[in-house]
Amino acid sequence: MGRIIGALVLGVAGVAILVSLGTWQVQRLAWKEGVLAEIEARIAAAPVAVPEMPDPEADRYLPVAVTGRFADGHVRVLVSQRGLGAGYRIISPFEADTGRRLLVDRGVIRVADEVPAAPPGAVTVTGNLHWPEERDGFTPENDIADNTWFAREVPVLAAHFGTEPVLVIARALTPAEAAVTPLPVSTEGIPNDHLNYAVTWFSLTAVWLGMTLFLLWRIRRRTV
Known part of the structure; x- marks a missing residue:
């Protein structure tokens, strides 16, 4: 019985940690998509004159x-x-x-x-x-x-x-410059890997849960 309880505690703790990490990445994904949407809106806004003293952070894009x-x-x-x-x-x-x-x-x-x-x-x-x-x-x-x-x-x-x-x-x-193709600013180069991270953590959750169930099955067979 002690081994079963130990395996359950370990399995539940591992699942809880992995689910919390996956959930955090989902939250980060929503935050990053909001940031990218703000940047895209800023990029596409109406142009203004170049500021006298532009700030590399405040005036980016x-x-x-x-x-x-x-x-x-x-x-x-x-x-x-x-x-x-x-x-x-x-x-x-x-x-x-x-x-x-x-x-x-x-x-x-x-x-x-x-x-x-x-x-x-x-x-x-x-x-x-x-x-x-x-x-x-x-x-x-x-x-x-x-x-x-x-x-x-x-x-x-x-x-x-x-x-x-x-x-x-x-x-x-x-006038346009025919021989050079403009390559304007975009959000394409800004990394947004949070969905991949979330999928990874939730996949590990499924693996951990499967291993826990397998371990409980092995323990139970040995005690029967």
Whole structure:
């Protein structure tokens, strides 16, 4: 009898812990979906002027529109697009009509393509402010000599071009730039694995429950 009680206590405790972990992940899933919905609504809102002193946290994803001219120079940032493979994001300095120098992520080209010159004359860039966090311990160092970069580090890019540390990721250019495809801000790269975690915990609950029932059956057979 003691062994049966011990197995029951262990089984119930394990099931309770695993169910609580799965439930917590379901709650986290609802929270994350709410956060993503807020970000998507913010991304799609009507554009405003670039703030005088944008904050990397408070103004992340802020939709903006700015008119001016592209300055000389560009960098190529290696990216991988789902379904399309490798390409380069093209980032150029931009001189706004207000006199400010900003960074503009014009969009993406194929790896094999030559980088096209930026559109001449007055251009209106509509897009979103962003300060991407793309560098980690596995990111290679930028190859400045080959003009191949591996992360959009806004402060580093700003120092390279002598601009403000402000990056506008273009959603559209007016007039449009035919040779570069805009790759606008989205929530696609924001991880949301809580459903997978919840399924994992609830699956482990089922396994734990099955093992407990099997153990009780074995104990009972030995005592009969």
